[in-house]
Amino acid sequence: MKRPPVFLREATGLVRELGVKDLVFFNLENLTFGVGISYVLFFLFLTPGADPVLATFLTGLLFVPLGIIYAMVITAMPRSGSDYVFVSRALHPVFGYILNFTFCVWLFFWVGAFVNWIFTAGFGPTFSLIGSIEGNPSITALASTVTSNNFVMAAGILLLIVLGVAVTVSKRSLFRILNASVAAGIISVVLIIFTLATNTNADFISRFNTYSAPFAGTADYYHGLISAANIPVSGFSWTATVSLIPVAAWIFMYYAAQQTVGGEIKNVRRTSYLAMILTIVIGISFCVTVIYLAENVMGYRFLQAIAAMSGTSAYTIPIATPYYNYLVGVLVTNPILLWIMGLLFIGWDIALVMLNFVMVPRYLLASSMDRITPGFLANVSDRFHTPYAGIWLVVLCGSIMLVLYTSFAGFFATLSAVLGEMIAAYLLFSIAAIVFPLRKGTKALFDASPVAWRVAGVPVLSILGCISTVVLLSIGYMFLMNSMYGVNSVYSLVGIVLIVIGAVTIFTTSYTYNKKHGLDIMLGFKQLPPE
Numbered sequence: 001m002k003r004p005p006v007f008l009r010e011a012t013g014l015v016r017e018l019g020v021k022d023l024v025f026f027n028l029e030n031l032t033f034g035v036g037i038s039y040v041l042f043f044l045f046l047t048p049g050a051d052p053v054l055a056t057f058l059t060g061l062l063f064v065p066l067g068i069i070y071a072m073v074i075t076a077m078p079r080s081g082s083d084y085v086f087v088s089r090a091l092h093p094v095f096g097y098i099l100n101f102t103f104c105v106w107l108f109f110w111v112g113a114f115v116n117w118i119f120t121a122g123f124g125p126t127f128s129l130i131g132s133i134e135g136n137p138s139i140t141a142l143a144s145t146v147t148s149n150n151f152v153m154a155a156g157i158l159l160l161i162v163l164g165v166a167v168t169v170s171k172r173s174l175f176r177i178l179n180a181s182v183a184a185g186i187i188s189v190v191l192i193i194f195t196l197a198t199n200t201n202a203d204f205i206s207r208f209n210t211y212s213a214p215f216a217g218t219a220d221y222y223h224g225l226i227s228a229a230n231i232p233v234s235g236f237s238w239t240a241t242v243s244l245i246p247v248a249a250w251i252f253m254y255y256a257a258q259q260t261v262g263g264e265i266k267n268v269r270r271t272s273y274l275a276m277i278l279t280i281v282i283g284i285s286f287c288v289t290v291i292y293l294a295e296n297v298m299g300y301r302f303l304q305a306i307a308a309m310s311g312t313s314a315y316t317i318p319i320a321t322p323y324y325n326y327l328v329g330v331l332v333t334n335p336i337l338l339w340i341m342g343l344l345f346i347g348w349d350i351a352l353v354m355l356n357f358v359m360v361p362r363y364l365l366a367s368s369m370d371r372i373t374p375g376f377l378a379n380v381s382d383r384f385h386t387p388y389a390g391i392w393l394v395v396l397c398g399s400i401m402l403v404l405y406t407s408f409a410g411f412f413a414t415l416s417a418v419l420g421e422m423i424a425a426y427l428l429f430s431i432a433a434i435v436f437p438l439r440k441g442t443k444a445l446f447d448a449s450p451v452a453w454r455v456a457g458v459p460v461l462s463i464l465g466c467i468s469t470v471v472l473l474s475i476g477y478m479f480l481m482n483s484m485y486g487v488n489s490v491y492s493l494v495g496i497v498l499i500v501i502g503a504v505t506i507f508t509t510s511y512t513y514n515k516k517h518g519l520d521i522m523l524g525f526k527q528l529p530p531e
Helices: 006-012 020-031 033-046 052-062 064-076 082-090 093-134 137-146 149-169 171-197 201-216 221-229 238-243 245-252 268-298 300-309 324-329 335-345 347-369 388-408 411-435 440-447 460-481 490-516 521-526
Strands: none
Touching: 020 033, 020 171, 020 268, 020 347, 033 052, 033 093, 033 171, 033 245, 033 268, 033 300, 033 324, 033 347, 052 064, 052 238, 052 245, 052 268, 064 082, 064 268, 064 411, 064 460, 082 093, 082 347, 082 411, 082 440, 093 137, 093 149, 093 201, 093 324, 093 335, 093 347, 093 388, 093 411, 093 490, 093 521, 137 149, 149 171, 149 347, 149 388, 171 268, 171 324, 171 335, 171 347, 201 221, 201 268, 221 300, 238 245, 245 268, 245 411, 245 460, 268 300, 268 324, 324 335, 335 347, 347 388, 411 460, 411 490, 490 521
């Protein structure tokens, strides 16, 4: 694979070609399994009888075809925003831009959500637990301060500005901070696994009761929560287990962040597949291990009860949402180790922000090269050679989303983003995989590509596309038909539809404007961008 052209390297702020380690870190952060595990454990009270380990494992496997498709497409079309390029050529340019615009909008949303979690799921639980261990009410009080809405919004916006400056003035800082943050997050999960593996259910009951006693006014709050929740005991249920799959999809649908840097990968034919396989194995292994240990050490019925009681008068501990890292922290009696675990866990949230500083400018570059979005959105600093327009668009829109999320949304509102991306991005991508080897306009391109594999005459890409399409449609149907997930409300569905309408409006406006000035942008989609 040749080195990326100078234009591409300058326009995206690339320091070097990306190898397997870079892509694995990139993909693992997009999985956000460090945070996503909380979703699966929280939903147990709504799915009595579900096996969270089995549900998580099955979900990881169900999204393998989608991950392999991404690796194949990157190999066939190594471009920035490979999925946008692919869908716009395989289906229609407007569908490609719907995918592009959908991802950008939801990436802004994720920035706001994850900056919020730095304080509400990171600093807040850490201060609360350390204050309890050291018997210091001042540190405990900090938990309330750093999780208050005004503090989260002010400190979060300041953090975004600082990060924006850092990645604008130094193109090396982006991947350094990103890789360091992912490494920190992975180490925190390793420490969580070690903590759970070296403790028993009896240990957790004792330490949780000791920690919660000052807040609950009882010596056995553990069993008190279970009694208050009064959730009937249920045996294993396949129906309940399957109903956890859409929740676990929050983790595994995002196997392939590497599609945004397709034109910047070293030895793409080898690297894209190896990175994807490692991401799948590591992601599934970590998630299954943590969930298995948490269920056994904390107790299935306790996990159901504390989730069911959060937000009620029976829930008296100071952290609003019982994140699993917070509950694991109860087992840690060494404040230094607790500081380390807490601060390292925040790496997941910081890394997601850094990831979007990579992804958004590349989507903007891809769409601007096709003349859909204005060229200034892909502007690069002459001095620092970084895509400052895209970076500061992330800072601005991420700050707005932070305020909106903190003021009006909640932890599980993010499942709306999962449904939105599933319908308007990943489903389009999967359908494009079916069509690409068969459509008259793209069949020759497929036949000439290094992924023109067939089984009994049927393209492998089309087979995998069919499997992925069925998986996504099934999960989307479950989201839409069951209000348990909280994503089929009028507000949620209107938001998803408005994003699609916005994409179509921008595309139509751009087409009309350019046509009026003598340029038919549709002609550009008959070939690949010159990256």
